[in-house]
Amino acid sequence: MKNPDAFSLKSCLLYIALVLLLCGASMQKTYSQAEVAAWGNIKGIRIEGQLMEFETSLRVVGNDWRQISATGKERQRPTYAREGRKQIVTTRIDSLLLTETVEDTGTGQAKVTVQVTAKADTSIAGVFFSVALPGEEFSERSVQLIKPLGQPQKPQTTGGAQELMRATANGVKLMTNSRQLEILFSAPGVVILTRGSAENSRNLQLYLPVHLGPVKQGQVEEQTFLLRATGEIDRKPVTLKLNTAETGRAFAGIGGNFRLQNAKTDPQVIDYSLQNLRVSWGRVEMPWHLWQPELKSDPIKAAKAGTLHPHVQQSMEMAQRLSKMNIPVILSAWSGPAWAVVGEPKLRPGQDGVWGNPLAEANMNAIYKSIADYIAYLRDAYGVEVQLFSFNESDLGINIRQTPEEHAALIRGLGAYFAKRGLQTKLLLGDNSDANSYAFIYPAMEDPKARPYIGALSFHSWRGWEKETLQKWSDAATKLNLPLIVGEGSIDAAAWNYPGIFEEETYAREEINLYTRILAICQPLTILQWQLTADYSPLSGGGIFGDTSPLRPTQRFWNLKQLGATPEGLLAMPVTADRPNITSAALGDNGKGRYVVHLVNNGATREVTLTGLPDQVRMLRIFVTDKSREMNEGARISVVNGQARFTLNTGSFTSLMTEIAETSQTNQDPR
The missing domain is CATH 3.20.20.80 (Glycosidases)
Structure with a gap:
């Protein structure tokens, strides 16, 4: 007979390992927050599903600041990969190879590491991690230095961007009425704030150096930034209003x-x-x-x-x-x-x-x-x-x-x-x-x-x-x-x-x-x-x-x-939401009493009341697709006095239907 104490110890170890594995899986979902475009621009960080929105880019700036090349959609030929909590983008601007690694490190946090490798001698003002600051939300007062060192430098006069601030600090804080972004440096660094182009003179652009000055062939430079996003999360209930009296074109x-x-x-x-x-x-x-x-x-x-x-x-x-x-x-x-x-x-x-x-x-x-x-x-x-x-x-x-x-x-x-x-x-x-x-x-x-x-x-x-x-x-x-x-x-x-x-x-x-x-x-x-x-x-x-x-x-x-x-053949019908971050579309057939409402929740989980349903509708089926659900059908929703109440989960594509069209080609279900 095996030693029962040894058996218990082994069981305990297995149990601990299982708990850690499950916690790791849970943490993976929790930490998957930074939204990174395949070309390297970070669109924001999600907290409870709500996007604390900002947009970064990598920028190579010419000596006189007239020539500025930035990462963007369909501008370069990047590669993209995910390794656990890390998203890795590799791209190239002229003779510079740029590798950006964005790692989710906690609630509202991401670590960004930018590496620059010079494939040829290049004369430039520098390579920057940059943040766009739209004028309708930001002013110069929205930008605050974290632990500045010394006095701000006199803004430099260049032939390109108009400098508003140049200083050395341990980080920078960007604030609007509803959200805040802190960017902390791995070592004290320069902060440069410029005004936008003549066409968008109200906009501001923040430049944080990865490297300043020219580079030699084979030279490798690297800089790390810690991003911390906070802000208001909209959890208020949503009311959707369906108008079945107005119909449009058919959807096949x-x-x-x-x-x-x-x-x-x-x-x-x-x-x-x-x-x-x-x-x-x-x-x-x-x-x-x-x-x-x-x-x-x-x-x-x-x-x-x-x-x-x-x-x-x-x-x-x-x-x-x-x-x-x-x-x-x-x-x-x-x-x-x-x-x-x-x-x-x-x-x-x-x-x-x-x-x-x-x-x-x-x-x-x-x-x-x-x-x-x-x-x-x-x-x-x-x-x-x-x-x-x-x-x-x-x-x-x-x-x-x-x-x-x-x-x-x-x-x-x-x-x-x-x-x-x-x-x-x-x-x-x-x-x-x-x-x-x-x-x-x-x-x-x-x-x-x-x-x-x-x-x-x-x-x-x-x-x-x-x-x-x-x-x-x-x-x-x-x-x-x-x-x-x-x-x-x-x-x-x-x-x-x-x-x-x-x-x-x-x-x-x-x-x-x-x-x-x-x-x-x-x-x-x-x-x-x-x-x-x-x-x-x-x-x-x-x-x-x-x-x-x-x-x-x-x-x-x-x-x-x-x-x-x-x-097939339902007609477009207007549907509106009284809160932001909900995208909605509705279709229906008043003669047959068929209705569908499709919803995408780009914000936090919230309670929803759908109004305007005809009296003959007594029940709705609900289907949800998101990161962990595959067109899962939930408990049917009762309709009382033309209203249906349900929970709309964060990040979900949710469909409410009086009935569902089966796959016409086959009855096979891929699940």
């Missing part, structure tokens, strides 16, 4: 892009997505440059002879798969054959920074025929009726470039040619690279000859998130009385460079928050996720981006599944 559900790019890893993501999501629309590629590489060739004759390029065949089979599932198909061409464009085909911007190629006007009739041949062959050989056709992001030139007037002319000419050929396909107006370039669609909107051939409007959601900008797309759809489609949905067009960001809770929340705002403001027919393939995948593992662990859905996937559970 989520869609997906299915542009094939990764032969090894695409199939598993496509299979999983189509099996486990209710996909309402699909967008596929027309590999036009491979369909008809030569002007005088006959692509239909070649296809019938069995000489289709494999990528063309696979793209057509992808369209066929969607069509067989009764998913409407959008066909988009990214690039064209050399004969169809002006100049050497460009897949990247030239030295002038201009993307793409214009269509060759002299070959326009052949262009019309080539595209129509593809659509006709897809219909006749694969049974696919293409609903809409577009050139992808032709406002920017990815990779066909058009002016607004050329876009209108294409719709007129190609639309009429489609009709002459007996094709049902209409043109997608816009399919813009982002919402900002809305003026691109106006000439076609005002062209009576183009109007009959427009089937829907489209923009991509990479940029242009301001309410006023999004509203312009909604207004355009209302004016034309046509559906609005988000042709590519997500939040960072460069994220394929740093795919680790896809696993972050902050990315998932920001993405679904944007979709909810778009639902409320734009009232789209569908939002097509970019992509439901391995590219920007909502799944991880399975070899995607080098991750060889088992294939699994991420938080982003569950957000999509929950949004996609909205019953």
Whole structure:
């Protein structure tokens, strides 16, 4: 028989180890607070889920302070990784390699270590950890030194930024009416405060040196800063007001892009997505440059002879798969054959920074025929009726470039040619690279000859998130009385460079928050996720981006599944919240008594009362997706006198539904 005391000791040790493990897991959740963009800018620190907002950047400043290069979205080619509580961003500005490590160290705290490695001799004023101070919140009095050393220096006169303060201290404190940020230095350092540019003269910019002066090739410099954020946390109850008397456009559900790019890893993501999501629309590629590489060739004759390029065949089979599932198909061409464009085909911007190629006007009739041949062959050989056709992001030139007037002319000419050929396909107006370039669609909107051939409007959601900008797309759809489609949905067009960001809770929340705002403001027919393939995948593992662990859905996937559970055809309805940090969108069908309210909580946990529900609604189902829950259904919520009360958890995407749409493709549940 084993020694019972030894057995008890072993059991005790195992118990202690288990407790420590559980505490470690709990601490990991507690300490995951700093919100770091993949390019290195810190957006703030969350306390109880509420963001104590500020924005940092790394800045390389030229000798006369005229040339200032800062980290920012789509400015560099960074890498991003997480190691436990640490988020690590590596990027490059000119000849300087910058590595920033942000480590969560406690409630409201983060340690930031910035390392600079010079790859060449560089003459600069310095490299700085910098904080932007918006003028509407900060003044010079908002900036206080912590344990200053000596008297402040006289601000230096430079040819660039206007200095307001230069002093040496052990740290600096930044204050607004509602929050405070302390930045403590590992050793006494210089604090420089400047005024913003002439365009934003009220704004201030704080510069904290990582290194001052020029650097030699191979030189390595490092500095550490401790950030401590505090502030008011809004826990006040929220009242949501639903207005079922006012209805807008119908929402068909989520869609997906299915542009094939990764032969090894695409199939598993496509299979999983189509099996486990209710996909309402699909967008596929027309590999036009491979369909008809030569002007005088006959692509239909070649296809019938069995000489289709494999990528063309696979793209057509992808369209066929969607069509067989009764998913409407959008066909988009990214690039064209050399004969169809002006100049050497460009897949990247030239030295002038201009993307793409214009269509060759002299070959326009052949262009019309080539595209129509593809659509006709897809219909006749694969049974696919293409609903809409577009050139992808032709406002920017990815990779066909058009002016607004050329876009209108294409719709007129190609639309009429489609009709002459007996094709049902209409043109997608816009399919813009982002919402900002809305003026691109106006000439076609005002062209009576183009109007009959427009089937829907489209923009991509990479940029242009301001309410006023999004509203312009909604207004355009209302004016034309046509559906609005988000042709590519997500939040960072460069994220394929740093795919680790896809696993972050902050990315998932920001993405679904944007979709909810778009639902409320734009009232789209569908939002097509970019992509439901391995590219920007909502799944991880399975070899995607080098991750060889088992294939699994991420938080982003569950957000999509929950949004996609909205019953098809519900109409947009206004819903408002009386407190900030709540994003809301509502849809309903008064005739059938179906209603859905989608909510994203960007603040602390709080109690919510939803008002305005019709009398016939007695019960609501509630589903929650967040860092630890995967479209989990909670206890049903009673509705009394048109009101429902429930708790909205921090960081959650919450949906209230009178009923739920099941996945149309299969009954399989990925959980």
